[in-house]
Amino acid sequence: MISLTPRPMRLLEAYADGEAARHFTFAIEPRGDQSLVAPGQFFMLTVPGVGEAAFTYVSQPDAAGRFSALIRQTGTLTAALFALAPGAVLGYRGPFGRGWPSPGFGERLLLVAGGCGLAPLAGLIDGAAGDVQLIYAARSRAYQVLARERTRWRQRLTLIETLDQDDDGVEQGNPLDALQLALTSDTAPARVFCCGPEALMLAVARRCVDHHLPASRVWLSLERRMHCGVGLCGHCYIGSSYACVDGPTYRYDEYLRLLAASGQVAAGCLPPQPC
Ligand SMILES: Cc1cc2nc3c(=O)[nH]c(=O)nc-3n(C[C@H](O)[C@H](O)[C@H](O)COP(=O)(O)OP(=O)(O)OC[C@H]3O[C@@H](n4cnc5c(N)ncnc54)[C@H](O)[C@@H]3O)c2cc1C
Ligand code: FES
Known part of the structure; x- marks a missing residue:
């Protein structure tokens, strides 16, 4: 019940x-x-x-x-x-809702997070037994979150941090450049999990597909305004799906199918995220 x-x-x-x-x-x-x-x-x-x-x-x-x-x-x-x-x-x-799929044993994962989008990936990172690479993008050093966890994670995984601006206002890396390097390396990932501002997630997903990673191997965590949280009120729909029950994690190919079936606008036009 x-x-x-x-x-x-x-x-x-x-x-x-x-x-x-x-x-x-x-x-x-x-x-x-x-x-x-x-x-x-x-x-x-x-x-x-x-x-x-x-x-x-x-x-x-x-x-x-x-x-x-x-x-x-x-x-x-x-x-x-x-x-x-x-x-x-x-x-x-x-x-x-539906969490991230469990990584396969030894599966090589690439995680891409923007801003507060690092939070939903934390449990996955802490539980992963295989090879994990994390790209973490933030507006500036002040906006980076999970400082204690990142210190711990640096000991056991590859962590690439990019900043839109450093303390002097100078750009420090770009998450899509870091992604490009990861996708074209000898140790290219088997799956990509991404959470952050929707524009970042969609750019990441498109870049993965451009580099021949099937859309079925890319996962996104999509935020919608939740009210009931249990599929009753209809506030959180994405196409015919309720993000509170079927999401917030979606496979990119499922997400594209939902948008296409509902005739919704191209994904890049969806509303911005709060953090
Ligand atoms: C599945 C899910 C997980 C979330 N996890 C976190 C989390 O771990 N940490 C965190 O800080 N926040 C998280 N959020 C966002 C959080 O629920 C909202 O920011 C919340 O509304 C804050 O309440 P508020 O009354 O302070 O702000 P509000 O007054 O409700 O909102 C402030 C501003 O943010 C906008 N906004 C609020 N929620 C959303 C949304 N879902 N999508 C787009 N715009 C929105 C509002 O329109 C408004 O402009 C999550 C949201 C979802 C759906
Ligand atoms: S929040 Fe009510 S249906 Fe999803």
Whole structure:
């Protein structure tokens, strides 16, 4: 049965992690089903008296029900969340949606993230056993998120970081150039997973296909405004699909088919993302 009633969730701690962003640790009452949360899924967070919004897991709930999320302050709900102190009681519904597919054993993965889009890839990176390369693009050093995780990841994977501008306003690399190098190297990836501003994801997907990686081997995480989170309200549709149930991760070929079947505009015209 679908439950729309939030469970209690406690705010344990939060620290600054990127411009206007904080890394939150929350705790929910353990129910024994926490291991069912897959990287790339999302949950609905309620701030009592303010509202509810979707956020992705950076780490999935552990046996004690503790998990983390990276949240950027954009509007009313996140402003109210940022004003709360540890111990505050919030609401939780989830997990929702379809996470990333599990990597095959030893499979060579290329992950491309932009801005806060690094958050949904964190669980995948931490769980991957094979060869992982990560390209992380941000507006500037101040906007980079998940600083502690990136320090840890540098020890065991290839991490390429690009900045639209460094502290002196000078461009520092370009994620599409880094992608081009990765796709044409001797160690070209078997699959590409991408999350970030929609324009970046679509440019990445097109570049992969141009370099003969089939569209069925490229995955994107698409954000739509979520209300119910469970396929009831119709706010989050992409063609005939509800992003809250069938997404937010989509294979690029599936996504193109959905757009074509619904007669929707070319993907590059879709709305911008908040972070
Ligand atoms: C599946 C999913 C996972 C998400 N994960 C995260 C996360 O891990 N961290 C994080 O910081 N944010 C995440 N978001 C975005 C977050 O849900 C919104 O930013 C949320 O609305 C913030 O609430 P607010 O009241 O503070 O801002 P609002 O007042 O709701 O929004 C502020 C601005 O952002 C725009 N906006 C809000 N949500 C969206 C959206 N989904 N698509 C396009 N524009 C939007 C609004 O139109 C407005 O201009 C996720 C969204 C989805 C759908
Ligand atoms: S958010 Fe209600 S149908 Fe997807």
